[in-house]
Amino acid sequence: MKKLFRLIVIITVNCQLSTIISSCSQDVYDKGEGKYSLLRGDFAEAVVNSNQQVTKIVTDDGDELSLTAPYTAKWVSKADTTYRCMLYYNKVDNQAEVVSMGQVPCANIALLSDFDKPLLTDPVKFESTWMSKTGKYLNLSLQLKTGVTDDSTAAQSLAIISDTLVKHADSKQIRHLILYHDQGNVPEYYSTKVYLSIPTNRIDADSVRISINSYDGEVIAKHRIR
Structure with missing residues (x-):
């Protein structure tokens, strides 16, 4: 049976907690695009209550909004925590009416000397990098070549x-940072957009330089952190 590809983000971290997770799967097909493209969209922190419900969001512009109704999803698996998300919503009476909310992985930074895999830099389609207005996150927008396959082990890694x-x-x-990308036997038939955020409190420098191998050659993105 042919299957959609999986995307693994290696060395990910809950955006507000110090717990390091070995890997996580990202549903790259649930990002509120397509028919939701005309709605208001923001990158945000999703604040989860004790019942594993998102009840409040804090956007990258620093706006704090309660939700008109609690939001639940499979990826909201922990109580009393905060997730990074891409949110499409209507703003109603200074509250957020959720239309679509998808998790955005937060990447920790792995030292090359500690990385236990060969350093792979398979090409991606580069779109942009930018700092959130609050300065809390460095964000990456990429497109990965994807497709369906009979290989159940096929999975891209970032x-x-x-x-x-x-x-x-x-x-x-x-x-100096490098974007690791393993195509992982996933066919390169069409492009799918993915997002990745790096919490800036985990960058122990005044600025960063990120090397990204794109289909058009190496891209160097530079940002001041503090």
Whole structure:
């Protein structure tokens, strides 16, 4: 039976907790695109209550909104925590009426010396990188070549790898990062958009330089962190 591909984000972390998870699967097909493209959309933190319901969101612009009704999803698997999400909603009386909400993985940064896999940089389609207005997240928008396959083991993998930390004479530090991507035997038939966020409180430098291997060649994205 042919199956849709799986996307594994290696070394992921709950955006608000220090617990490190070995890997997680991302449903790259549930991002509120298509028929929802004309609605208001924001990257946000989804605040979960003791009943595993999202009851409040904090957008990347810093707006804090309660939901008109509690929101539940399979990926909301922990109580009393916060998830990173992409949210499409209507703003009603200063509340958010959810139309679609999809989880956005938060990537920890793995040191190259500690990474226990070969460093793979299979190409992706690069769209953009940007800092959230609050400065809490560095975000990546990519497109991955995907398809259906009979291979049940096929799964693409992404990770953020730290290559070097460069210290300049003025005491400024630049963290050099690499986007790890393993195509993982997934066919390259069409493109699917995926998002990835890096919490900036996990970047131990004044700025970052991210190397991304795209189908058009290497892309270098630079951002000031603090």
